[in-house]
Amino acid sequence: MEEHHDHGKNTKVFFSNRTNETKYYLLTEGSGYPLAEFSFPNLSTYRGSGMVVPENRPKTAILFQAPMRPSSLRKVD
Amino acid sequence: MARQQRIDLIRQISELRGSSVLCYITGDRENVNTRIAPDVTQVFYRHLEMFGECRQIDLFLYTRGGDVLTPWRLVHLIREYTPRFNVLVPFRCYSAGTLLCLGADEIVMGKMGELGPIDPSVVNAFNPQDPNNPSARIPVNIEDVYSYLALAGEKAGVCSTDQQVKAFTLLAERIHPLALGNVHRNYLLIRSLAKKLLAMHQQPLREGRIEHIVDNLTEKLYAHNHMISRREAADEITLAVLLPDSRLEPLMWALYQDYAEEMSLAEPFNPAEQLRGARSDFEVVSGFVESIYGVDAFIFSGFVERRDFPEAGQVNVSILKQGWRSLS
Numbered sequence: 001m002e003e004h005h006d007h008g009k010n011t012k013v014f015f016s017n018r019t020n021e022t023k024y025y026l027l028t029e030g031s032g033y034p035l036a037e038f039s040f041p042n043l044s045t046y047r048g049s050g051m052v053v054p055e056n057r058p059k060t061a062i063l064f065q066a067p068m069r070p071s072s073l074r075k076v077d
Numbered sequence: 078m079a080r081q082q083r084i085d086l087i088r089q090i091s092e093l094r095g096s097s098v099l100c101y102i103t104g105d106r107e108n109v110n111t112r113i114a115p116d117v118t119q120v121f122y123r124h125l126e127m128f129g130e131c132r133q134i135d136l137f138l139y140t141r142g143g144d145v146l147t148p149w150r151l152v153h154l155i156r157e158y159t160p161r162f163n164v165l166v167p168f169r170c171y172s173a174g175t176l177l178c179l180g181a182d183e184i185v186m187g188k189m190g191e192l193g194p195i196d197p198s199v200v201n202a203f204n205p206q207d208p209n210n211p212s213a214r215i216p217v218n219i220e221d222v223y224s225y226l227a228l229a230g231e232k233a234g235v236c237s238t239d240q241q242v243k244a245f246t247l248l249a250e251r252i253h254p255l256a257l258g259n260v261h262r263n264y265l266l267i268r269s270l271a272k273k274l275l276a277m278h279q280q281p282l283r284e285g286r287i288e289h290i291v292d293n294l295t296e297k298l299y300a301h302n303h304m305i306s307r308r309e310a311a312d313e314i315t316l317a318v319l320l321p322d323s324r325l326e327p328l329m330w331a332l333y334q335d336y337a338e339e340m341s342l343a344e345p346f347n348p349a350e351q352l353r354g355a356r357s358d359f360e361v362v363s364g365f366v367e368s369i370y371g372v373d374a375f376i377f378s379g380f381v382e383r384r385d386f387p388e389a390g391q392v393n394v395s396i397l398k399q400g401w402r403s404l405s
Contacts, residue, residue: 022209023107023108024207024210024213025110027200029114029115029116029144030114030115030116030399030400031103031111031112031113031114031116031117031143031364031375031400031401032110032111032363032375032377032396032399032400033110033111033112034108034109034110034377034396034399035108035109036212036213037394038108038348038379038394038395038396039393039394039395039396040395040396041395041397042397042398051200051201051202051214052210052212052213052214053200053213053214053215053216054207054209054210054213054215054216057107
């Protein structure tokens with residue numbers, strides 16, 4: 001009994017190193033450095049400038065996989 | 078792992094090193110980061126008072142950086158309690174973290190240990206606005222400013238005083254003069270701090286070596302995200318790097334991994350996952366200061382609520398409180 005999986009033929013892998021994503025963070029005088037998109041109803045209590053700054057964190061691989069066609073799976077009894 | 082398992086690891090490191098160990102982790106979990114900042118000073122004081130006078134203090138440190146002045150304050154505070162201070166670096170220790178390391182007698186770096194340049198970016202109300210987000214200010218890297226002036230002078234053939242003034246004027250038209258003034262102050266500040274921290278070592282470094290280290294960490298690495306391995310730190314930059322032995326290295330990595338798992342550093346904080354019903358409260362731990370005597374955590378707390386306007390399925394996240402909390 002054999003099983004054949006041809007999903008490898010339908011898979012495309014695309015690596016893109018250092019795909020940067022810019023997000024905006026709230027810089028205060030304290031240790032907290034949260035996403036600026038959040039709401040801060042009590043911001044005045046943080047004693048900070050409340051300055052919004054962009055931050056780029058490099059990301060690594062993107063894996064792209066094409067959807068498998070059902071007929072590519074074969075089972076032989 | 079629970080605190081008890083971390084205490085066991087900290088105790089083993091402490092016994093191997095003959096030191097009192099203080100762990101300081103500023104988490105870099107996406108969306109809920111923490112950074113080195115002045116509000117941690119009092120937290121350090123709480124732990125150091127429990128330590129009392131020590132033969133040697135090791136700071137186990139993971140950070141992507143933060144405020145430029147806090148490392149100076151922390152090193153001074155730690156040295157109130159010990160004549161010998163070292164930093165244990167299991168992984169990232171960038172920017173202000175590297176600056177803190179300069180005040181240490183030894184930097185114990187595991188294979189994954191990474192330092193970074195100490196070229197700060199400055200931001201205040203006079204910085205340029207981000208064209209993609211007008212509510213945001215673009216940080217200005219001080220080495221970028223001086224590199225531009227060097228580029229104008231060396232490469233563009235700007236030699237005469239008039240031409241140099243013109244090059245500077247061009248810059249001042251793009252960046253507010255008060256932002257440039259802030260840049261210059263911090264250019265001088267970072268070099269001064271680095272030299273003074275290096276001068277605090279139990280075994281004084283010779284003058285030429287201090288200059289060499291400071292030059293390399295400020296302007297000669299050419300990229301702020303240059304990751305300095307322990308070999309480069311020791312051989313090229315001539316920092317006081319020590320390699321942990323085969324007993325210490327796995328303990329350091331295991332302790333880092335414990336914190337990383339506890340704070341889910343590898344996974345972005347996704348508020349939508351916190352939502353149960355129309356509104357849910359949450360608390361997320363994003364930083365630690367820990368010793369065998371106690372643990373403090375930096376906690377963001379707030380709520381997430383469903384908002385089906387203007388588009389269905391949106392969530393709104395409100396941070397009500399953020400700060401250090403003593404857990405034990």
